[in-house]
Amino acid sequence: MNKKPLIxxxxxxxxxxPGLRTLIEVMNTIxxxxxVAPDSPQSGMGHAITVNSTLYVEKVKIDNNPQTxxxxxxxxxxxxxxxxxxxxxxRPDICVSGINHGANSxxxxxxxxxxxAALEAGIEGIPAIGFSLCNYNWSADFEASKxxxxxxxxxxxEHGLPEGxxxxxxxxxxxxxxxxxxxxxxxxxxxxxxxxxKRQNPxxxxxxxxxxxxxxxxxxxxxxxxxxxxxxxxxxxxQFDLTAHHYMQNLNSWNLND
Amino acid sequence: MNKKPLIxxxxxxxxxxPGLRTLIEVMNTIxxxxxVAPDSPQSGMGHAITVNSTLYVEKVKIDNNPQTxxxxxxxxxxxxxxxxxxxxxxRPDICVSGINHGANSxxxxxxxxxxxAALEAGIEGIPAIGFSLCNYNWSADFEASKxxxxxxxxxxxEHGLPEGxxxxxxxxxxxxxxxxxxxxxxxxxxxxxxxxxKRQNPxxxxxxxxxxxxxxxxxxxxxxxxxxxxxxxxxxxxQFDLTAHHYMQNLNSWNLND
Numbered sequence: 266m267n268k269k270p271l272i273x274x275x276x277x278x279x280x281x282x283p284g285l286r287t288l289i290e291v292m293n294t295i296x297x298x299x300x301v302a303p304d305s306p307q308s309g310m311g312h313a314i315t316v317n318s319t320l321y322v323e324k325v326k327i328d329n330n331p332q333t334x335x336x337x338x339x340x341x342x343x344x345x346x347x348x349x350x351x352x353x354x355x356r357p358d359i360c361v362s363g364i365n366h367g368a369n370s371x372x373x374x375x376x377x378x379x380x381x382a383a384l385e386a387g388i389e390g391i392p393a394i395g396f397s398l399c400n401y402n403w404s405a406d407f408e409a410s411k412x413x414x415x416x417x418x419x420x421x422x423e424h425g426l427p428e429g430x431x432x433x434x435x436x437x438x439x440x441x442x443x444x445x446x447x448x449x450x451x452x453x454x455x456x457x458x459x460x461x462x463k464r465q466n467p468x469x470x471x472x473x474x475x476x477x478x479x480x481x482x483x484x485x486x487x488x489x490x491x492x493x494x495x496x497x498x499x500x501x502x503x504q505f506d507l508t509a510h511h512y513m514q515n516l517n518s519w520n521l522n523d
Numbered sequence: 524m525n526k527k528p529l530i531x532x533x534x535x536x537x538x539x540x541p542g543l544r545t546l547i548e549v550m551n552t553i554x555x556x557x558x559v560a561p562d563s564p565q566s567g568m569g570h571a572i573t574v575n576s577t578l579y580v581e582k583v584k585i586d587n588n589p590q591t592x593x594x595x596x597x598x599x600x601x602x603x604x605x606x607x608x609x610x611x612x613x614r615p616d617i618c619v620s621g622i623n624h625g626a627n628s629x630x631x632x633x634x635x636x637x638x639x640a641a642l643e644a645g646i647e648g649i650p651a652i653g654f655s656l657c658n659y660n661w662s663a664d665f666e667a668s669k670x671x672x673x674x675x676x677x678x679x680x681e682h683g684l685p686e687g688x689x690x691x692x693x694x695x696x697x698x699x700x701x702x703x704x705x706x707x708x709x710x711x712x713x714x715x716x717x718x719x720x721k722r723q724n725p726x727x728x729x730x731x732x733x734x735x736x737x738x739x740x741x742x743x744x745x746x747x748x749x750x751x752x753x754x755x756x757x758x759x760x761x762q763f764d765l766t767a768h769h770y771m772q773n774l775n776s777w778n779l780n781d
Contacts, residue, residue: 313571313634314634314733315733319724319730319731319732320719320730320731320732320733321728321729321730321731322729322731342634343733346717346719346733347719347731350717350718350719351719351721351731372646372763374765375639375642375646375763375765376571376600381633384633388630388633389714417779420777420778420779424777427770427773429712429767430767430770433765446779446780447780449771449774449775449779450771451764451766451768451771452764452765452766454687454764456646456647459604459608460608461578461604461605461608461609463609466577470579471579471580472577472578472579473578473579473580473605473609474577474578475572475573475578475601475604500774500779501765501766502766502767502770502771502774503765503766503767504765504766504767505630505765506709506710506712507632507633507691507710507759507761507762507763507765508710508759508760508761508762509687509688509760509761509762510709512685512688513707513708513709513760515685516707516758516760517707519678519682520674520678521674521675521678521704521705521707521758522704522705
């Protein structure tokens with residue numbers, strides 16, 4: 266029998282988030298699980314790291330299942346760095362992040378702490394997956410996600426991932442029997458139409474709340490947005506070489522060195 | 524005579540940073556300048572946004588030059604969103620971010636608030652450039668940067684940038700006569716070898732400081748790291764479609780839907 270894989274689990278909603286607890290439950294059926302997750306919600310943190318402040322880490326016990334858990338004062342990316350460099354005695358075989366409460370499809374991948382944790386693991390050369398459920402509520406139902414999360418994780422453990430690629434998985438908020446399957450997709454072109462709400466604080470100073478409406482600008486049928494709208498789980502391979510290779514030739518025709 | 528371009532200026536080191544003041548000085552020679560920048564340093568914030576807190580914006584006057592300036596309590600990405608949706612009456616012709624105190628070459632593009640501000644402008648369809656000087660000191664000398672920053676900005680105003688592409692410019696910390704020119708590059712493969720420093724606070728609780736050593740893992744002569752090491756300014760076109768298109772076909776051979 267093979268040795269059990271070592272699985273690093275993290276998220277951005279914090280260590281008590283139901284989505285994380287579901288992910289731990291599934292990973293306990295696959296391997297040895299170590300959780301290093303933020304002690305408070307970190308949504309929208311993108312790839313933030315803590316450079317000018319201290320980081321606290323506490324070993325915690327939240328339930329009676331066999332995983333080992335650490336709660337960390339930092340961002341999701343800090344959690345991965347601390348786990349790999351300080352907490353885990355050996356290199357994890359895989360890093361899974363999530364299950365996020367809310368979609369990280371299309372352009373949201375850029376703002377997502379869940380995906381940044383997965384990307385950070387990828388930068389460290391660890392196969393990594395970010396999972397998100399398209400339901401922002403704390404009371405979202407993660408039941409239907411379980412078997413798909415398990416299938417995708419086992420596939421990554423079996424096939425590996427090439428250097429520089431991590432997976433972004435989004436799961437539609439549907440009962441299991443209505444989910445049509447897993448679809449390999451590209452990131453849809455989309456953006457947020459922000460509308461700031463302007464208010465006054467009790468001292469009379471203006472302040473703003475960021476609010477906005479997500480707009481899919483991409484009519485392609487090969488995108489993550491299309492898949493989710495049509496009842497599929499979207500699986501997008503994501504890279505962290507951001508070079509727009511296709512535009513390098515063009516830039517070389519500019520007058521930069523006259 | 525053409526109408527002067529409207530230039531949005533931001534950064535991640537904060538509104539009083541010498542790098543930002545230099546960028547404003549150069550932009551005042553090109554167009555009408557509006558600054559919306561963080562009221563305090565935001566290094567390492569990546570693409571973080573403020574979702575669960577309030578945002579304050581104050582009109583400020585820092586010197587007697589002709590730009591208009593706003594100081595914002597949020598992240599660099601918040602600054603761009605507020606500028607475009609709330610502060611500027613019309614769409615800016617270009618957004619420039621920086622000049623960052625410290626390199627944002629290779630994998631640092633992922634952690635960089637400077638580049639995230641530029642990427643956010645790009646997502647909004649605004650041509651955008653992030654500038655960084657390879658010197659972390661507050662007292663760094665930005666003199667040599669000026670003419671190159673001007674040349675690159677004027678080229679972008681002349682040629683535009685295709686949808687989905689922004690520019691990442693890094694400037695070596697050298698006197699002007701030693702800078703060999705501007706080189707179009709790809710992002711080098713590199714990572715940080717973190718070493719966490721473990722200490723105890725006065726109450727006896729352990730905490731960590733994130734520290735690390737940058738390691739270039741890429742021997743290519745077409746990378747930003749190579750250019751900087753050899754006295755060139757690196758210019759990398761950066762995209763925010765993170766899809767690893769080359770790996771989609773491979774994923775479709777996995778057993779995901781059995």
